[in-house]
Amino acid sequence: MTAGWLSLASVMMAISSPSLAQRLYSTAPQQPQFSETVLMDRLLENYDRRIRPHAIGEPTDVHCGIIVDSIDSVDVMVMEYTINIRLRQWWMDVRFRYNDHLPRNRTFIAVPPHFLKKIWRPSVYFANENDGHAHNLTSANVIIKVYPDGKVWYSVRLTLTLSCPMWLGKYPLDNQTCPLELQSFGLTTEEQLLYWVTEEDPVRFRHEVNLPQFHLDGIHTHNAVMTNMIGNFSNLVLKLSLRRELGYHIIQSYIPMIILVMGSWVSFWLDADAIVGRTFLGVMTLLTVNTIIATVGKDVPIVSYAKAIDIWAGGCVTFVFGAFLEYAAVSYYNTRGNSETRKARVKKEDALLPFKLMESSRRATMRARAASGSDEDAEAHAHDRASNGTGSVLQRRPAQPIMRKPDAEVPRHKHCIQAKRIDLISRVLFPTLFGMFNVGYWIVYILIL
Numbered sequence: 001m002t003a004g005w006l007s008l009a010s011v012m013m014a015i016s017s018p019s020l021a022q023r024l025y026s027t028a029p030q031q032p033q034f035s036e037t038v039l040m041d042r043l044l045e046n047y048d049r050r051i052r053p054h055a056i057g058e059p060t061d062v063h064c065g066i067i068v069d070s071i072d073s074v075d076v077m078v079m080e081y082t083i084n085i086r087l088r089q090w091w092m093d094v095r096f097r098y099n100d101h102l103p104r105n106r107t108f109i110a111v112p113p114h115f116l117k118k119i120w121r122p123s124v125y126f127a128n129e130n131d132g133h134a135h136n137l138t139s140a141n142v143i144i145k146v147y148p149d150g151k152v153w154y155s156v157r158l159t160l161t162l163s164c165p166m167w168l169g170k171y172p173l174d175n176q177t178c179p180l181e182l183q184s185f186g187l188t189t190e191e192q193l194l195y196w197v198t199e200e201d202p203v204r205f206r207h208e209v210n211l212p213q214f215h216l217d218g219i220h221t222h223n224a225v226m227t228n229m230i231g232n233f234s235n236l237v238l239k240l241s242l243r244r245e246l247g248y249h250i251i252q253s254y255i256p257m258i259i260l261v262m263g264s265w266v267s268f269w270l271d272a273d274a275i276v277g278r279t280f281l282g283v284m285t286l287l288t289v290n291t292i293i294a295t296v297g298k299d300v301p302i303v304s305y306a307k308a309i310d311i312w313a314g315g316c317v318t319f320v321f322g323a324f325l326e327y328a329a330v331s332y333y334n335t336r337g338n339s340e341t342r343k344a345r346v347k348k349e350d351a352l353l354p355f356k357l358m359e360s361s362r363r364a365t366m367r368a369r370a371a372s373g374s375d376e377d378a379e380a381h382a383h384d385r386a387s388n389g390t391g392s393v394l395q396r397r398p399a400q401p402i403m404r405k406p407d408a409e410v411p412r413h414k415h416c417i418q419a420k421r422i423d424l425i426s427r428v429l430f431p432t433l434f435g436m437f438n439v440g441y442w443i444v445y446i447l448i449l
Contacts, residue, residue, distance in 0.1 A: 036109045040146075043096055049120045052191065053093040059190055062091045062122040064182060064236055065197040068205045069157075074164065074178070074214055074242065076171075077301050080130055081178050082161045088197070089122055090153040097150040108153075111144040121154065122192060127181035127226075127235070132160040171300055171307040172249040173445045175217070180238040188231035196221050196236060203238055214242040253296050253309065257316040260285050260292075261434060264323040268427045272334040272419050282324035289313070289320050308445050315437050319430065326426050330419045337416030 053060045069084040098109075126132065134156055135141040141157035164178035184192050196202035202221050209216045224235040264285040267278040293313045300307065 088155045094150045108145045108147045113140040113142040123186040125185045127183040128163045130161045176242045178240045182236040184233045194234040217241040264320045333415045333419035
């Protein structure tokens with residue numbers, strides 16, 4: 001009996017032991033043998049972020065790639081554009097090799113963003129940057145991966161406003177090339193070299209680029225070396241080829257000006273004496289063209305050379321002003337011709353005045369005799385006047401049409417005919433010249449330049 005109680009007591013003591021109870025009843029998961037944080041802390045124990053990889057010997061090769069999320073705008077006025085990108089870089093740092101510590105199911109370890117302050121990073125900047133910032137919503141948009149062979153992969157999301165020098169000589173028929181220059185900042189080519197990635201396309205677009213006024217025709221990448229008084233610096237260049245969309249300018253500039261120029265030709269079909277109508281038409285078309293030119297000029301910066309739109313606007317103003325000057329010439333010849341015609345008419349009327357007075361006197365006498373009822377006396381009186389030689393003059397008076405309509409025989413002066421001829425010539429000459437101007441303009445700026 002005593003032996004039985006001793007055996008039971010031994011069993012109870014064993015079960016109550018902490019180690020045994022933990023083995024029997026504990027349901028807590030076992031701690032993993034691999035920890036990224038512990039591994040990185042171990043790798044960073046003797047790590048000096050001030051020393052670049054390959055500090056002694058060859059320069060550090062930094063491979064770069066860009067993913068373009070969007071191109072927000074291209075501002076012609078200040079010659080810059082805004083772009084959202086994800087800059088990707090990778091380089092080899094043998095101090096991060098950890099082949100003996102990586103579990104079989106892992107190919108890399110993801111490092112939290114705050115580890116950036118503890119490791120070496122390439123010294124690069126955007127040479128043509130006007131403004132920019134990294135994204136931190138809702139957390140820092142940064143990815144860091146460390147591979148077992150020491151490869152460090154780094155990606156950051158950026159919004160950049162970059163300068164884009166533009167030549168506007170062909171505006172709005174122009175193509176522009178906007179660069180993105182990633183350059184080594186503090187390390188020369190003896191310490192750091194930049195390369196575009198070769199494993200994939202160095203520049204990729206996440207979505208199709210849609211811009212209000214431009215179409216992306218293509219991209220071009222190349223490596224370059226920038227030299228200054230300090231030394232040579234590695235440089236990566238991305239060039240975006242942009243072609244301006246012409247639809248807006250055709251609707252807002254070219255078609256309205258063509259209509260106004262053609263409208264100014266209406267005066268060629270108006271009568272030369274329509275002074276108010278022709279003057280109003282010429283002045284209004286000229287002012288309207290100038291208004292359109294001023295509106296177009298607000299969309300581009302002031303430059304010291306002539307743009308394609310300036311040549312077009314100058315040509316349209318020339319044709320409208322030419323139509324206005326054409327009426328000035330027509331008005332001059334027409335006014336002078338009318339003046340000469342009036343003078344000729346007055347001269348003819350002065351020559352016919354004696355005959356008109358004699359005819360008026362005869363008719364007055366005939367009416368007086370008729371009123372007194374003495375027709376015979378009137379005939380005798382007329383016979384007496386004829387015998388005295390006066391009647392022969394009356395019988396040989398000028399023809400009635402000339403006396404009654406003295407200007408019927410007065411032809412229009414040659415200046416009036418010249419004015420009409422100018423209008424007839426202008427109806428053909430102006431449309432022909434404007435058509436030639438159009439053909440030459442589009443051939444030069446689209447095909448040649």
